Amino acid sequence: MERPLTGRIKPDGEPLSIKEYRKGGGYEGLRKAVKEMTPSQVLEEVKASSLRGRGGAGFPTGLKWSVTPADDGTGGHRYFISNSDEMEPGAFKDRILMEGNPHQLIEGMIIGSYATGADRAYVFLRWEYGESARRLRRAVSEAYEAGFAGKHILGSDFSVDLYLHVSAGRYICGEETALLNALEGKRAIPRSKPPFPQVAGLWGRPTIVNNAETLSNVSHIIRNGAEWYRGLSRCRDGGTKMYGVSGRVKKPGAWELPMGITIRELFEEYAGGMGDGFRFKGMLPGGGSTDFLVEEHLETMMDFDSMQKAGSRLGTGTMVILDDKTCPVGMVANLERFFARESCGWCTPCREGLPWVAEIVKAIEDGSGREDDLTLLEEQTKLLGPGRTFCAHAPGAMEPLQSALKYFRADFETHIREGRCPYKAQ
Ligand code: SF4
Numbered sequence: 001m002e003r004p005l006t007g008r009i010k011p012d013g014e015p016l017s018i019k020e021y022r023k024g025g026g027y028e029g030l031r032k033a034v035k036e037m038t039p040s041q042v043l044e045e046v047k048a049s050s051l052r053g054r055g056g057a058g059f060p061t062g063l064k065w066s067v068t069p070a071d072d073g074t075g076g077h078r079y080f081i082s083n084s085d086e087m088e089p090g091a092f093k094d095r096i097l098m099e100g101n102p103h104q105l106i107e108g109m110i111i112g113s114y115a116t117g118a119d120r121a122y123v124f125l126r127w128e129y130g131e132s133a134r135r136l137r138r139a140v141s142e143a144y145e146a147g148f149a150g151k152h153i154l155g156s157d158f159s160v161d162l163y164l165h166v167s168a169g170r171y172i173c174g175e176e177t178a179l180l181n182a183l184e185g186k187r188a189i190p191r192s193k194p195p196f197p198q199v200a201g202l203w204g205r206p207t208i209v210n211n212a213e214t215l216s217n218v219s220h221i222i223r224n225g226a227e228w229y230r231g232l233s234r235c236r237d238g239g240t241k242m243y244g245v246s247g248r249v250k251k252p253g254a255w256e257l258p259m260g261i262t263i264r265e266l267f268e269e270y271a272g273g274m275g276d277g278f279r280f281k282g283m284l285p286g287g288g289s290t291d292f293l294v295e296e297h298l299e300t301m302m303d304f305d306s307m308q309k310a311g312s313r314l315g316t317g318t319m320v321i322l323d324d325k326t327c328p329v330g331m332v333a334n335l336e337r338f339f340a341r342e343s344c345g346w347c348t349p350c351r352e353g354l355p356w357v358a359e360i361v362k363a364i365e366d367g368s369g370r371e372d373d374l375t376l377l378e379e380q381t382k383l384l385g386p387g388r389t390f391c392a393h394a395p396g397a398m399e400p401l402q403s404a405l406k407y408f409r410a411d412f413e414t415h416i417r418e419g420r421c422p423y424k425a426q
Helices: 018-023 029-036 037-047 062-066 095-102 102-116 128-143 176-183 212-216 218-226 226-230 263-271 304-309 328-342 348-366 374-382 391-409 410-417
Strands: 079-084 120-125 161-166 206-212 240-246 251-256 280-284 317-324
Touching: 018 102, 018 128, 018 206, 029 102, 029 206, 037 102, 037 218, 037 226, 062 102, 079 102, 079 128, 079 176, 095 102, 095 212, 095 240, 102 120, 102 128, 102 161, 102 206, 102 218, 102 251, 102 317, 120 128, 120 176, 128 161, 128 176, 176 206, 206 212, 212 218, 212 374, 218 226, 218 263, 240 263, 251 263, 263 304, 263 317, 328 348, 348 374, 348 391, 348 410, 374 391, 374 410, 391 410
Parallel strands: 079 120, 079 206, 120 161, 240 317
Antiparallel strands: 240 251, 280 317
């Protein structure tokens, strides 16, 4: 099985130096792009690869790049950004890539800048990822020294400057327009769309924002071709994917696997199934803001379309397992508290609604829930659902709640009826 993203990461987790990266073909994709291809040929190759965004939304990467307007001739900057603000509860896949193979991301950003005409590229990094910051900083200076970044890359007319920006640390900065505001030094709140960042992004200029895992794929696509990349996958979406499993399984971790592997394969073959003494109860397949799935969904393929058909989302592809000894009400209470705290406070339903929802779920967990609380919570999942708030934060927060009310309703009812958490007695 080919593992282009992780195959060369060292077992001890130490980062690949530029010398080691180049020994495995690193920066050959950039050389090919700049020396043998036009920017639009690079863009078409990425389009043909069926690479879809790995941050959660799954938007086709080539299509996103293709809507940047042509150079307006004003000489203004154009920007390219790696969204490395990995904060989804349960997700740790981007960190593995950035720490183990930082040049892979940097090469993807430089190729992306070439394809879209960007002359400034930023890594927007989660504040807590100190080790990633150190390794990326070193990789950026190595790339400059080797002539892969800066002016006249590889003797061409193409120039791009790279910057590492360490975020002040808020979940909402992962939303691409809030990220842009944060980068401009403003309050990190989402912007209304349109205009989309591709047209008017950072400081009003054309800007591409892609997730770090997404960009780590780009050099491999250019070096080996779109057809090779599509062939790595088991489904319509191209390539491999970083999947992860956390919770009470035998071997929690993250693995690069063909896009479209089933939940059962990931959970049983790679994560080793449940730990001794625990039984499977359910899972959040793509991180904290996705709907729970249960046993009947184990054969579902983990690709964007199949997960949606099953009633959830692929999200980050890093699943959180719920076992039979963990209280699902407590798990949801914990998530809702997180989402309430991370609301940016810009729109009223989210700012006021999420803390209220978190309080109700916590009261149920603690045994002081009321009979009509479940109806109330169900109403809130609609009132805070898609289209009711300024961005997708509140609807995302409602996904684990609405699905928990569907699959684990009996647990909520027992808490209310007995006035206690039955799991705490175990
Ligand atoms: S939904 Fe929440 S996070 Fe999004 S803009 Fe409104 S208050 Fe901010």
